[in-house]
Amino acid sequence: MVALPRTALHQDRVPDNVSTRSTLHGDTVLDADVVIIGSGAGGATLAAELAEAGLDVVMIEEGRYYTTRDFTAEASAMTRQLYRDGGASIAIGDPPVMFQEGRAVGGSTVINGGMSWRTPERILERWRREAGLEHIEMPDMDEFFARVERRINVRHQDPETIGVDNALLKRGADAKGWKVIPNLRNQVHCAGSNNCAFGCPTGAKQSALVSYIPRALHFGARLLSDVKIDKILMHGKRAIGVQGHVVGDPATGPSGARGHRVVVRAKLVVSACGAIQTPALLARSGVRSPSGRLGHNLSLHPNVKLTAVFDEPVRGWEGVHQAYQVREFEGEGLLFAAVNIPPSIVAMTSHQRGAALGRLMAEYDRTVIAGMLCEDSATGRVRTISGRPQAFYQLAQLDAEKLIRGVALLSELLFAAGARSIVTPFAGVPALRSHDDTRALYTRTIKRSAMEVVTVHMMGTAAMGTDRTRSVTDGYGLVHDADRLMVCDASLFPTPIGVNPMETIMALATRAAAHVLDNLPRYQ
Amino acid sequence: MSYQHPPQVRRVLESLVPVVCPPEAMELGLGADIVDHVALTMSVVPPLFRRGLVLGLTTYDVSAVLWWPGRGRRAHRLPLALAERWFARWEHGPTPIESELAKAVGQLLKFGCYEQPAMLERLGYRPQQWIDQVKRRRLTVYGDDVRRAEAAILAPDPLRPRSQKKERA
Numbered sequence: 001m002v003a004l005p006r007t008a009l010h011q012d013r014v015p016d017n018v019s020t021r022s023t024l025h026g027d028t029v030l031d032a033d034v035v036i037i038g039s040g041a042g043g044a045t046l047a048a049e050l051a052e053a054g055l056d057v058v059m060i061e062e063g064r065y066y067t068t069r070d071f072t073a074e075a076s077a078m079t080r081q082l083y084r085d086g087g088a089s090i091a092i093g094d095p096p097v098m099f100q101e102g103r104a105v106g107g108s109t110v111i112n113g114g115m116s117w118r119t120p121e122r123i124l125e126r127w128r129r130e131a132g133l134e135h136i137e138m139p140d141m142d143e144f145f146a147r148v149e150r151r152i153n154v155r156h157q158d159p160e161t162i163g164v165d166n167a168l169l170k171r172g173a174d175a176k177g178w179k180v181i182p183n184l185r186n187q188v189h190c191a192g193s194n195n196c197a198f199g200c201p202t203g204a205k206q207s208a209l210v211s212y213i214p215r216a217l218h219f220g221a222r223l224l225s226d227v228k229i230d231k232i233l234m235h236g237k238r239a240i241g242v243q244g245h246v247v248g249d250p251a252t253g254p255s256g257a258r259g260h261r262v263v264v265r266a267k268l269v270v271s272a273c274g275a276i277q278t279p280a281l282l283a284r285s286g287v288r289s290p291s292g293r294l295g296h297n298l299s300l301h302p303n304v305k306l307t308a309v310f311d312e313p314v315r316g317w318e319g320v321h322q323a324y325q326v327r328e329f330e331g332e333g334l335l336f337a338a339v340n341i342p343p344s345i346v347a348m349t350s351h352q353r354g355a356a357l358g359r360l361m362a363e364y365d366r367t368v369i370a371g372m373l374c375e376d377s378a379t380g381r382v383r384t385i386s387g388r389p390q391a392f393y394q395l396a397q398l399d400a401e402k403l404i405r406g407v408a409l410l411s412e413l414l415f416a417a418g419a420r421s422i423v424t425p426f427a428g429v430p431a432l433r434s435h436d437d438t439r440a441l442y443t444r445t446i447k448r449s450a451m452e453v454v455t456v457h458m459m460g461t462a463a464m465g466t467d468r469t470r471s472v473t474d475g476y477g478l479v480h481d482a483d484r485l486m487v488c489d490a491s492l493f494p495t496p497i498g499v500n501p502m503e504t505i506m507a508l509a510t511r512a513a514a515h516v517l518d519n520l521p522r523y524q
Numbered sequence: 525m526s527y528q529h530p531p532q533v534r535r536v537l538e539s540l541v542p543v544v545c546p547p548e549a550m551e552l553g554l555g556a557d558i559v560d561h562v563a564l565t566m567s568v569v570p571p572l573f574r575r576g577l578v579l580g581l582t583t584y585d586v587s588a589v590l591w592w593p594g595r596g597r598r599a600h601r602l603p604l605a606l607a608e609r610w611f612a613r614w615e616h617g618p619t620p621i622e623s624e625l626a627k628a629v630g631q632l633l634k635f636g637c638y639e640q641p642a643m644l645e646r647l648g649y650r651p652q653q654w655i656d657q658v659k660r661r662r663l664t665v666y667g668d669d670v671r672r673a674e675a676a677i678l679a680p681d682p683l684r685p686r687s688q689k690k691e692r693a
């Protein structure tokens with residue numbers, strides 16, 4: 001066997017300045033300049049920037065510290081470990097929308113697809129216009145995007161990693177004459193292992209776990225993993241620290257026993273828990289937004305998937321997913337891509353059962369799974385019930401129609417690529433076998449409840465804005481009507497952005513770091 | 525694992541395997557393994573969801589007694605053809621409660637079914653082999669680049685606050 005070179009970042013062990021449940025033996029009290037709750041796209045980026053500037057930063061993460069070698073293709077085991085609620089969180093509405101959040105050091109970036117896109121300029125312009133944000137457009141944002149892209153290595157794929165499913169998607173788009181572009185991803189020679197959703201087993205994906213987190217630790221930040229923050233400690237309107245407890249192993253479910261207590265006192269408290277957990281944490285801590293908008297304004301980028309069977313072998317798990325994006329309908333808020341997913345998840349999300357399911361799955365190695373992201377027009381809400389967040393989201397009729405149109409368009413593309421049959425995400429709609437079936441979709445009545453809608457892009461629940469009667473934070477994430485309390489995650493988006501959100505979150509976090517450094521005396 | 529199926533829930537789930545999963549699952553004798561897998565998944569779902577499922581499955585089982593074709597039997601005692609019909613009634617149930625329960629239970633069983641190694645083997649799905657192969661190729665072909673990128677992660681590149689930039693400008 002050829003010995004592989006060892007990597008410099010020790011992707012096979014927990015670094016020294018990370019405390020875990022096995023090293024947190026008693027109650028812990030720490031002091032820091034900045035305490036950041038959550039180590040995902042927002043939290044890790046902010047931590048690295050502030051630590052490098054010399055601030056004493058403590059990051060706290062409820063999830064475990066996994067190393068690259070922990071990541072395997074065992075979908076079920078990985079889902080139980082890396083996804084909050086085993087990936088089965090539901091936004092209540094018609095239809096219910098299943099959504100996924102990461103829970104691990106590195107947050108959702110550990111399980112995400114690595115798509116790395118700047119915020120579209122039309123969205124930044126909208127944020128300026130509607131939320132009154134300053135310095136949010138180009139060229140002001142350019143330096144922050146460029147810095148993030150440098151840090152997480154945003155690149156096109158090496159061509160040899162592109163598999164048959166993506167080639168077919170491109171073939172279909174080319175045949176239709178539609179705009180299709182190579183995806184930009186945060187990766188260093190991604191190997192095309194197709195395991196992004198269960199952690200990158202090669203270390204190629206530059207998730208926060210292998211980019212911003214090691215950088216933050218290198219510049220002196222401390223990280224406490226396996227610690228859930230229960231509340232932000234407030235002195236009047238001023239945030240003075242956080243309080244939480246050590247949690248059990250998420251893969252086996254809650255043990256019922258409450259672990260040791262953790263308190264961190266700090267001059268600046270940052271919630272970077274993601275758009276579902278941040279409003280709940282603020283609400284549990286008694287933080288009230290004068291606007292009454294905390295937890296409101298939830299956007300989801302509703303997502304549906306089609307299963308297209310071809311005559312030729314596809315073996316979609318061999319090669320990177322989403323190597324291309326079809327941008328022809330970007331103006332309508334629709335993006336298409338090929339997103340191979342493992343058999344268990346294809347089966348789970350399919351409307352088939354029994355022998356029909358068996359027939360569909362028997363063709364798994366000749367199947368292209370194509371997904372669609374829709375920029376939504378409705379907003380939902382995260383309510384905090386007994387301290388836990390519960391999302392509510394009602395798919396707008398307009399968006400439901402957009403999903404039907406998107407499915408029809410994507411089916412046209414897949415037939416143009418040579419698909420033999422296509423299973424839609426709509427219960428009760430028989431498999432499509434021809435262009436005629438596709439056209440019939442436009443006139444068919446499809447109830448919202450028949451739609452299998454999922455999402456991984458939750459945004460907007462503590463939105464930025466200059467008007468404190470309409471927004472939760474200012475233009476840099478500082479909570480209106482509170483002191484030394486910041487939000488730094490996907491909650492900040494005033495509106496959905498129509499593209500994958502990670503790079504936007506990281507760029508906003510970098511911009512927030514610059515703002516803190518600019519106003520350092522305020523936090524002494 | 526902190527969640528174990530109560531006996532009545534286990535019985536209903538076992539009776540639903542041939543209804544929801546493809547026939548191969550029963551041919552391969554995977555019923556009990558699939559139901560065990562459902563317990564694993566249920567141990568990590570939100571507690572409210574888990575309680576709802578347990579309650580829903582119990583109701584599903586008991587309420588079959590009132591369905592006249594079942595002749596007073598609970599759902600887990602129905603022969604396959606009737607079990608099929610009873611499940612279909614819930615799938616298309618008069619309220620979203622029935623249909624959402626049938627959907628959720630179906631999803632758990634289908635997920636558990638296609639997580640069984642024997643089922644994956646039938647599909648020729650061997651992702652770990654592929655991962656090992658491309659992981660090796662990456663480090664062999666691009667090892668130097670990979671190490672350069674890793675070094676760059678730790679290289680100093682301080683963020684200059686806006687005020688400092690203005691001073692220097």
Ligand SMILES: Cc1cc2nc3c(=O)[nH]c(=O)nc-3n(C[C@H](O)[C@H](O)[C@H](O)COP(=O)(O)OP(=O)(O)OC[C@H]3O[C@@H](n4cnc5c(N)ncnc54)[C@H](O)[C@@H]3O)c2cc1C
Pocket residue numbers: 037038039040041042043060061062063100101102103104105106107108109111112113114115116117197227228229230272273274275277278281456457458488489490491499500501502503505
């Ligand atoms: C499967 C999947 C695929 C995706 N694909 C892409 C993609 O290709 N491109 C893209 O741009 N985006 C993608 N996304 C979305 C993107 O990853 C997220 O939008 C982004 O990571 C959100 O960043 P965040 O900082 O808001 O939260 P997260 O990255 O989710 O981090 C929040 C962290 O806070 C922790 N936390 C929460 N509450 C507490 C608490 N009380 N105490 C301590 N810790 C807490 C959580 O455990 C979590 O680790 C994907 C997401 C998923 C789930």
Ligand code: SF4
Pocket residue numbers: 114187190191192193194195196197199200201202203204205319320321
């Ligand atoms: S496809 Fe690329 S980035 Fe994704 S897990 Fe595999 S090697 Fe990592």
